[in-house]
Amino acid sequence: MKIKSENAERGTRNSKLIVSRDNSLLRQARAVRDGKDEELIFVEGLRLCEEALRSGLEIHAVVYSNEIAKKERAAALLTELSKVCERMGEVSESLLATVSYTKTPQGMIVLAGRPVSGKERLAAAKDRPHLLVIMDGINNPVNVGAIIRSAEAAGATGVITTGESSDPFSPKALRGAMGSAFRLTIWNGASYREAVAWCDEQKIKTVCTDVKATELHTEIDWNGPSAVIFGSESTGLAAEQVEMAGAKVKIPMQGSVESLNVGVAAAVILYEAARQRIAIG
Helix, strand or coil: CCCCCCCEECCCCCEEECCCCCCHHHHHHHHHHCCCCCCEEEEECHHHHHHHHHCCCCEEEEEEECCHHHCHHHHHHHHHHHCCCCCEEEECHHHHCCCCCCCCCCCEEEEEECCCCCHHHHHHCCCCCCEEEEEECCCCHHHHHHHHHHHHHCCCCEEEEECCCCCCCCHHHHHHHCCHHHHCEEEEEECHHHHHHHHHHCCCEEEEECCCCCCECCCCCCCCCEEEEECECCCECCHHHHHHCCEEEECCCCCCCCCCCHHHHHHHHHHHHHHHHHHHC
16 A cells, blocks of 8 residues: 655655654554554554564555664664565654653554464464463553563463453563564464463463462473463462462562562463473473
C-alpha cells in the first residue's frame, strides 16, 4: 500500500516525508499501539525492529525519525526494510513522539504481522523434548516479557498463555522479551483446562508452583517433556488448577520471605530444568 498524497515526496527507500499528525500511517500506528488493530503488532526501537526483520515477520509499515536515519546502523536497517516494505514514513522527533509507546521516542517503529499462534505450532516442534512455560492470569506485561526472555535463554521450546494473561505481543511485553517473543513458539489465549489437557495428550508432564508442595524444584526430573505452570502475581493458581497439574514444586526460601516475583521464580525453575538437561546432553 502506498502512502497517500497527504505526504510530501522524500528521498529513496520507498519513503515519504510525513508532516501531519493526522497522516493515515500515523493514525494506523496509534491504532496498533493501542490494541485496536489485532492483526498487527507495534515494534519500537532499533534493536527490536532488527529482531523483527531477522525473525522473518511480515513487515507492513515503518515509521522513523529524521534523526535516527542519520546513524549508520539505522540507515543500514532502513535499507533492508525497504526491500520488504513499501510503506515507510520519515517524521520529525516531535511527530514521532505522538506515536511512540515510550516517554522518550526510540527513533523507529515497525508495524508487523502478528506471529501465528496455536497448539499446532507447538505440536510440530519435535526436535527435542518439550520444555514449555504456561502462564495463567499473569497480567503484568513486564513479567510476561521477562518470562518469555528467560524461557528462550533456558532452552524452552514454547510458551502458552491462559486466562487473563497479558498479550505477549503488546508493546510493553515485547520490550521485556527483547526479541524472544518473535523466536519462541507461543500459543496465546488458551484456556487453562485446554492447555493442561493438550499437555496430557502429548504426554508432557505438567508441573505447577505451589507453596504447599513437598518437593523442591531441584528434586524432580526435568529431562522428559515438561511444562511448568505459573499463576497470577497476586493470587497464584486456584486450588482446582493446582490439582489438575501432574506435579507440584516449591522454591526454598529463607528468612521471612513468602514468595518471589513470578518472573524471578520462572527463571529459577527454568534454569534448574536447563541444568539437568545440559548435564545429560
